Amino acid sequence: MAEATEKSLNFIEQIIENDLESGKYNGRVLTRFPPEPNGYLHIGHAKSICLNFGVAQKYGGQTNLRFDDTNPATEDTEYVESIKNDVQWLGFNWANEFYASDYFDQLYEFAKKLIRKGLAYVDDSTSEEMAAMKGTPVEPGINSPYRNRSIEENMALFEQMKNGAFAEGTHVLRAKIDMASTNMLMRDPIIYRIKFAKHHRTGDKWCIYPMYDFAHGQSDSIEGITHSICTLEFVPHRELYDWCIENLEIFPSKQYEFARLNLTYTVMSKRKLLQLVNEGHVSGWDDPRMPTISGLRRRGYTPEAIRDFCERIGVAKRDNLISVGLLEFCIREHLNKTADRVMAVLDPVKVVITNYPEGKSEILTTENNPEDPEGGTRNVPFSREIYIEKEDFLENPPKKYFRLAPGQMVRLKSAYIVRCDEVIKDENGEILELHCSYIENSKSGQDTSGISVKGTIHWVSIANAIEAEVRLYDRLFKVEDPSNEEGDFKEYINNDSLETITAYVEPSLKEATAGTKYQFLRKGYFCLDKESTTNKLVFNRTVGLKDTWAKETGK
Numbered sequence: 001m002a003e004a005t006e007k008s009l010n011f012i013e014q015i016i017e018n019d020l021e022s023g024k025y026n027g028r029v030l031t032r033f034p035p036e037p038n039g040y041l042h043i044g045h046a047k048s049i050c051l052n053f054g055v056a057q058k059y060g061g062q063t064n065l066r067f068d069d070t071n072p073a074t075e076d077t078e079y080v081e082s083i084k085n086d087v088q089w090l091g092f093n094w095a096n097e098f099y100a101s102d103y104f105d106q107l108y109e110f111a112k113k114l115i116r117k118g119l120a121y122v123d124d125s126t127s128e129e130m131a132a133m134k135g136t137p138v139e140p141g142i143n144s145p146y147r148n149r150s151i152e153e154n155m156a157l158f159e160q161m162k163n164g165a166f167a168e169g170t171h172v173l174r175a176k177i178d179m180a181s182t183n184m185l186m187r188d189p190i191i192y193r194i195k196f197a198k199h200h201r202t203g204d205k206w207c208i209y210p211m212y213d214f215a216h217g218q219s220d221s222i223e224g225i226t227h228s229i230c231t232l233e234f235v236p237h238r239e240l241y242d243w244c245i246e247n248l249e250i251f252p253s254k255q256y257e258f259a260r261l262n263l264t265y266t267v268m269s270k271r272k273l274l275q276l277v278n279e280g281h282v283s284g285w286d287d288p289r290m291p292t293i294s295g296l297r298r299r300g301y302t303p304e305a306i307r308d309f310c311e312r313i314g315v316a317k318r319d320n321l322i323s324v325g326l327l328e329f330c331i332r333e334h335l336n337k338t339a340d341r342v343m344a345v346l347d348p349v350k351v352v353i354t355n356y357p358e359g360k361s362e363i364l365t366t367e368n369n370p371e372d373p374e375g376g377t378r379n380v381p382f383s384r385e386i387y388i389e390k391e392d393f394l395e396n397p398p399k400k401y402f403r404l405a406p407g408q409m410v411r412l413k414s415a416y417i418v419r420c421d422e423v424i425k426d427e428n429g430e431i432l433e434l435h436c437s438y439i440e441n442s443k444s445g446q447d448t449s450g451i452s453v454k455g456t457i458h459w460v461s462i463a464n465a466i467e468a469e470v471r472l473y474d475r476l477f478k479v480e481d482p483s484n485e486e487g488d489f490k491e492y493i494n495n496d497s498l499e500t501i502t503a504y505v506e507p508s509l510k511e512a513t514a515g516t517k518y519q520f521l522r523k524g525y526f527c528l529d530k531e532s533t534t535n536k537l538v539f540n541r542t543v544g545l546k547d548t549w550a551k552e553t554g555k
Helices: 002-007 011-022 043-058 077-089 100-116 127-133 151-162 212-223 238-248 270-278 293-299 303-313 324-338 507-511 548-553
Strands: 030-033 062-067 096-099 120-123 172-175 190-194 208-210 227-231 254-258 261-263 320-322 340-342 348-353 361-367 377-383 385-389 409-412 417-425 431-438 466-473 498-505 517-520 524-528 537-543
Touching: 011 043, 011 227, 011 254, 030 043, 030 212, 030 227, 043 062, 043 077, 043 227, 043 261, 043 293, 043 303, 062 077, 062 100, 062 212, 077 293, 096 100, 096 212, 100 120, 100 151, 100 172, 100 190, 100 208, 100 212, 100 238, 120 151, 151 190, 172 238, 190 212, 208 212, 212 227, 212 238, 238 254, 293 537, 303 324, 320 324, 324 517, 324 524, 324 537, 377 385, 377 507, 466 507, 498 537, 517 537
Parallel strands: 030 062, 062 096, 227 254, 261 320, 340 517, 348 431, 466 537
Antiparallel strands: 120 172, 172 190, 190 208, 348 385, 361 377, 409 417, 417 431, 466 498, 517 524, 524 537
16 A cells, blocks of 8 residues: 555655655755746646645645746736736645845845855856857856956955946856856856846845846745755756855755646747737737636636646656646536536527417526536526527438427427427528427426437527627637747637627526636536626636547547
8 A cells, every 4th residue: 555655656745755754854845936927827837836835735834935036127016916816716825925035135145155255256248258158068168257356356346236336238247166067057157137127126226136046046045945846947957056055055955846837739938928918919918818827717717627637747757748638628527517507509590489379488497517416406487489509400400410400309408399390591591590389298307298309409588588798719829839830939829719709698697707607508618707797798618518629630
């Protein structure tokens, strides 16, 4: 049994268990989620959130939320608030809320400590000159002519940088490590640069800001982070992370890397997502086609489904491309258990039940969710004139077609069996309406007709139907991996990723509130959009009932 449990652990959990067993960090587990507030979080961040908070919870530890706000030119409090909202929506609470800017004074002192130890220097070279001196992966770099400045000169120049004496791009502080290192990041990396930009928290107090590689590990150390979990692109950065901690002689946080989430039919780069927003390809960061957490939430995804998805894909050491079909499977699984079933007709054709008395109506009772024994029932009005889906009628049906056709019978969901008697067309041959008759003693739950039909279709009463705008969202890109295609990734945008239609829904939806999820019977899962009003209902399609793309692509 113990062996089976051990096999089920991911490699991060195995590291933590080994550390706990050895007494490292005195049995503490403290992780952190450190987003940069320069955009909205996406599904890839959700994986990191679930991992960092999840392992801490599993081992009785805690997680800090720390904003990596070291680049004031791209950061905003709007992003800070959206990130906090997303983390909480996913179901997690942080132990402490910190900012890298909380540590600017301490980081400045750390930088001066490196200068005093002869391990950092101010460089006046231009960015082009530094790039030329950097070398190549197979050729060592060349030492900067400023590398051997005295400690006193470096201290004075760094102080002048802090006081705003130099223009942006003219001076940087570099760690003095090894210009011949096989790890290019260790070739005297920049650890401080000048940037005259108002910071969203510190205002104009600073005009020098630490680089990510300098702020990250030291912030972890200041907070006493035990397991600093990053994505694989930070593997080359680990050496610098350890070098800074060792030479500053501070708390020995450790960095571990896992595979980032790459999802089919979308892009996961914040830079590319920002392009989509700024260039108007989507309506905003929370456009339901976006892979952002706010976009998925608006589309109707649930935190339970996203957490389930992150659990299913696991924690790997090698990057791979995950099918968006798995994410769609997870939301179907959750909504199938939790979403009320309602009737909505998206492409209507009028049906007149000719033998149902004019002016008569009745209230039928139907269950809200057959998967939920506690789901209850609701009332649905029925009348002489109804809408059904156009696709539920064929004038010349093939064999084994069990929906409505001339002379053929079908059951109306929770109502009666009807038979199509006549097709009314206009002068162009387009169907105007269908004339049907109903079997009076075939009412669902009270059927004594003895008639058996194989098909059941949904409908809405025309007299009671509510008109609604329905937004049919599909995948934003036409190709599996747009970032790896030739040319501009935006060339592969799916121009049919949004279709807006007018539909007719049952009157119970008049009471719907924003974010409420439904299964439109036989059509898919939908949720009420935030733009919906009492006078105009707006529904977003979350996902269809089946994966139609798998059939189209043969996957």
